[in-house]
Amino acid sequence: MSGVGLVAAQRAQFSQPLQLKGGGVLPAFDLVYETYGTLNAAKSNAILVCHALSGHHHVAGHTADNLANLGWWDNIVGPGRPLDTDRFFIVGVNNLGGCHGSTGPASPNPATGKPWGADFPVVTVEDWVDSHARLADHLGIDAWAATMGGSLGGMQALQWTLSYPQRVRHALVIAATPKLSAENIAFNDVARQAILTDPDFHGGHFYEHGVRPLRGLRLARMLGHITYLSDDQMAEKFGRRLRTGAGSYGFDVEFEIESYLRYQGDKFAGVFDANTYLRMTKALDYFDPALDYDGDLARALARASAKFLVVAFSTDWRFSPERSREIVHAMVHNGQEVAYAEINSAHGHDSFLMDEPHYHAVVDAYLKRIKL
Amino acid sequence: MTQAMERADFDLIASWVQPGERVLDLGCGDGSLLKRLIEERGAKGYGVELEDAEVLAAIANGINVIQGNLEQGLAGFDDQTFNHVVLSRTLQTVRHTERILGEMLRVGREAVVSFPNFAYWKNRMAVMAGRMPVSEDLPYEWFDTPNLRFFTLLDFESLCSKMGLVIRERQVLDEAGRQVTEEPNFLGSLAVYRLGR
Numbered sequence: 293m294s295g296v297g298l299v300a301a302q303r304a305q306f307s308q309p310l311q312l313k314g315g316g317v318l319p320a321f322d323l324v325y326e327t328y329g330t331l332n333a334a335k336s337n338a339i340l341v342c343h344a345l346s347g348h349h350h351v352a353g354h355t356a357d358n359l360a361n362l363g364w365w366d367n368i369v370g371p372g373r374p375l376d377t378d379r380f381f382i383v384g385v386n387n388l389g390g391c392h393g394s395t396g397p398a399s400p401n402p403a404t405g406k407p408w409g410a411d412f413p414v415v416t417v418e419d420w421v422d423s424h425a426r427l428a429d430h431l432g433i434d435a436w437a438a439t440m441g442g443s444l445g446g447m448q449a450l451q452w453t454l455s456y457p458q459r460v461r462h463a464l465v466i467a468a469t470p471k472l473s474a475e476n477i478a479f480n481d482v483a484r485q486a487i488l489t490d491p492d493f494h495g496g497h498f499y500e501h502g503v504r505p506l507r508g509l510r511l512a513r514m515l516g517h518i519t520y521l522s523d524d525q526m527a528e529k530f531g532r533r534l535r536t537g538a539g540s541y542g543f544d545v546e547f548e549i550e551s552y553l554r555y556q557g558d559k560f561a562g563v564f565d566a567n568t569y570l571r572m573t574k575a576l577d578y579f580d581p582a583l584d585y586d587g588d589l590a591r592a593l594a595r596a597s598a599k600f601l602v603v604a605f606s607t608d609w610r611f612s613p614e615r616s617r618e619i620v621h622a623m624v625h626n627g628q629e630v631a632y633a634e635i636n637s638a639h640g641h642d643s644f645l646m647d648e649p650h651y652h653a654v655v656d657a658y659l660k661r662i663k664l
Numbered sequence: 665m666t667q668a669m670e671r672a673d674f675d676l677i678a679s680w681v682q683p684g685e686r687v688l689d690l691g692c693g694d695g696s697l698l699k700r701l702i703e704e705r706g707a708k709g710y711g712v713e714l715e716d717a718e719v720l721a722a723i724a725n726g727i728n729v730i731q732g733n734l735e736q737g738l739a740g741f742d743d744q745t746f747n748h749v750v751l752s753r754t755l756q757t758v759r760h761t762e763r764i765l766g767e768m769l770r771v772g773r774e775a776v777v778s779f780p781n782f783a784y785w786k787n788r789m790a791v792m793a794g795r796m797p798v799s800e801d802l803p804y805e806w807f808d809t810p811n812l813r814f815f816t817l818l819d820f821e822s823l824c825s826k827m828g829l830v831i832r833e834r835q836v837l838d839e840a841g842r843q844v845t846e847e848p849n850f851l852g853s854l855a856v857y858r859l860g861r
Contacts, residue, residue, distance in 0.1 A: 350780070620730055621740035624710055627686065630732040631723050636716070650716055656723040 295370030296328040296377055299353035299363070301393060310388075310423060313578075316413035319402060323427050324393030325349045325385040328369055331431070333351035337664045338381045340424060340432045341365065342441030342448035345516070345572045347565060348392035351384030356570035357607035367647040374656035378515040379664070387448075388423050389415045389571040397500060397567030403406065410496025414571055417447050417579045421455045424448070428459065437662050439598075441462035441493045442644030443611065444572065447579045450619070453596035454581055462662055463596075464655065466603040467644040470589050470622070471580040476610065480517055481511035481574040482501065487566045496567055505566045512569055513662050520606035522640035601631035601658040605643035608637045631658065672841025673752060680776065680821050680833075681705045681827055685747035688772060690734055690764070691754035695727030707737055712738075738767040746772035753801075753854075755779045755800055755813040762827060768835045768861050769829065778856040781836070783816035783849050800839040801853045819848040824859060831856040 301324050310318040326349050341351050343364070352369035354362045361653060363384070369375040375382050383619035386394040389412060428436070439460050440447040446468025453460045472480070487493055488510030494501050530549040545551050585591040601621060604616035613634050623630040635651045637643035643651070674697050674856065681687060683706035691709025695779050701707040711729045713719050722729035735758065749772030751764070756779050758764050768775040780801035781787075787797035796806040815823075817836070825829055836844040836852030844852045 542845050617732075617740055619743075624728075624730070624740075625742050625745065627708060629728055630730075631728055633719055633723070633731075634731045650720070653720055654723060657720055660724070 294365050294577070295363075295373065296353040296579065298326065298356050299326050299350070300356065301326050301349060302324070303393065304427055306426050308426075308432075308583065309420070310426070312413050313416040313418045314414050318395065318413065318547060319386070321388060321395040322393070322399075323385055323388070323395075323423060325383055325427060326351060326353075327384075327431075328352055328382040329380050331381040331433070332664060334664070335433055336382060336437060338428075338431070338436050339375060339438045339440055340428070340436050340449075340452070341369075341375070341382060341384045341481065342420075342424075342439065342445035342452075343387065343444045344383070344441065344443040345558065345569075345576070347445065348390060349384045349386040349394075350392070351382065365645065367645075368652060368655065373589055374652050375440075375658055376656075376659070380659070383427070383431065383433075385424060385427055385451050387415075387420045387572075388477045389413075389568055389575075391565030391568040396565065397496070397571070398565055407497075407499040409499055409567060410570070412567060414574050414578075416575050416653070417451045418442075418455060418483075420448055420575070421451045424452070425456055425459070435459045437664065438464055439461040441468075442466040442586065443468060444576055444579075447576075450596075451579075451581065453598040453600075457595050457597045459598075460598045462600070462658075464601045464603070464658065465616075467605055467608055467611055467616075467641055468602075468619070469611040470582060470618050472577055473615075479515060480577055483515050484570055484573055486511035486515070487570060488590045490566075496570075500595075504561075504618070506561045507518075508566060509561040509566045509569060510554075512556040512566075513560040513564075514553045517553060519610045520640055520642045522609065522638060524607060525638050525640060528638070554610065589618060590625040592625050593619070593622050596623075596628065599633070603631060603644070603654065603657070604632075604634050604652075605639070605641070606634060607638055608641045608643060610641040639654075672837050673854060673856065676835050677701075677748075677750060677776055677778075679750065680858060681707050681748060684708070686710075686745065687748045687750060688712070688741070688746045689750045689752070690738075690768070691751065691757075692722060692727065692729060693807065694721035695725040695729060697752060698722075698727050699725055707755055711836065724804060734758055734764055737763060738771050741771040743770055744773060748772060748774050748776050750776045751779045752776075753780065756813045756815070759812055761823070765823075765827060765829065765859070773860065774832070775829075775859040776856070777820075777859060778854060779815070779820070780811075781817055781849065781852050781855050782814045783818070784839075784853045785850050786839070786853075788850075799853065817852065817855050820855070820857070824857075828861070830860045831857055832860050 352363035352366045386392040401408040439452040441449040448466040487508035490505035492503040493505040533548040582589040582592040604613035620632040687709040689711040698709040749768040790797035806856045836848035839853045
């Protein structure tokens with residue numbers, strides 16, 4: 293089935309400083325983005341797709357330079373798909389601090405001319421939303437028909453409704469959580485420690501040394517990947533199968549799951565930036581809209597005027613359905629408009645990326661309700 | 665069940681809901697009742713539904729549907745959040761009868777419960793003839809019914825009394841959806857109650 297076809301990234305440059313939640317200021321920044329479909333005359337049909345930890349602006353379609361480079365959420369975007377490009381104008385953006393073209397740790401620091409490295413500020417979900425708002429201004433979009441995302445992307449979709457209540461009509465918050473648990477933060481910190489203690493990290497200034505902390509990044513990804521899958525899925529996909537039929541009583545790769553994780557770790561470490569990884573996990577850890585409201589999530593969410601679809605997946609143990617229900621119940625307490633679907637899926641946290649028919653039907657049914 | 669019967673049931677419930685009131689519909693299906701309460705009565709409504717297909721239909725209907733299992737209670741819903749908590753033709757399918765009734769009156773000021781009356785005369789006739797009843801309001805065969813609990817108006821009222829629930833109003837309908845006033849436990853096919861504490 294064909295989706296949006298060939299796509300090309302665009303770049304928007306912003307020269308006004310961006311005040312960051314952590315106290316710093318970005319003097320200027322670029323955002324790289326892609327769009328699919330056509331913005332209507334009323335500019336009322338725009339959907340912002342926010343990405344998760346390792347995502348980027350290339351949400352759908354193929355890039356001309358590499359036809360194999362299919363967007364990370366291509367299965368949901370395109371003519372006749374839930375994010376129907378015959379109806380909606382879809383925007384995917386690479387977040388600040390990323391490593392796919394938007395200003396990030398590998399970009400030159402205007403103060404020194406050298407890569408930012410460790411000096412690139414720790415950015416938060418709130419900062420990202422503020423930067424997205426600049427992009428919306430740039431595109432002439434007063435209000436999104438919807439903001440949408442899975443996992444960390446779902447947090448941004450939610451934060452949009454809190455930071456700019458008048459600029460979001462609907463939010464689709466998928467496989468998300470109102471805040472990370474101690475266990476979630478623990479996993480993130482082990483991943484960070486893998487990077488921070490890699491001798492090639494050089495305190496975050498590895499660019500100048502001509503090396504990259506591949507070992508740390510690889511371990512971080514392997515650990516993260518375990519938390520994205522479900523026990524059942526791993527059992528079904530790999531079980532205890534050995535690559536060569538019998539154990540060698542050594543430490544080479546033996547079990548299929550080891551092979552898979554090492555492959556995933558190597559692939560990721562080859563293309564991702566360690567400083568970006570550190571910042572993405574910190575943005576996750578810091579996300580807690582209820583913090584300023586004595587932990588009262590209902591009060592924190594009360595200022596949102598958007599309508600919500602919240603979706604969780606049965607085997608997601610990273611951000612379990614219970615966590616999505618906290619969001620839903622806070623909204624019900626407030627009398628806000630919210631629908632909640634709990635999808636049976638074997639694929640753990642990664643389910644939000646899968647082409648599961650019922651899940652896509654739910655998103656489709658919700659988006660069809662949106663009046664343009 | 666037929667549309668006519670749905671409407672008879674829903675007509676009563678709709679007449680009890682005032683504009684602006686908050687309604688929670690447990691086992692809301694595709695949200696038909698809520699849609700009506702929102703559009704005709706100006707209510708603010710939420711539904712709870714377990715089945716995937718119904719949740720999908722309710723979302724398509726524009727309903728604030730929350731997927732969940734009533735058997736696990738209404739955890740997460742705050743005390744006294746709703747003016748009415750509706751359980752329409754569903755109590756007989758719930759295993760934890762007392763718990764759900766208690767939960768309804770925890771989160772709502774009023775519980776609205778409708779259920780098929782097992783003691784309806786045609787049901788009695790069927791059992792007298794040696795067969796489990798299949799009727800307008802008990803439309804299933806014994807081997808495929810989702811119903812777990814078979815009870816009558818008298819049974820239900822004695823449970824209410826045991827639980828200290830106050831019956832504020834009772835309406836009883838026959839199979840055609842007409843109101844029954846005489847001998848309700850014999851002539852009534854469907855009962856609709858408003859309960860409070």
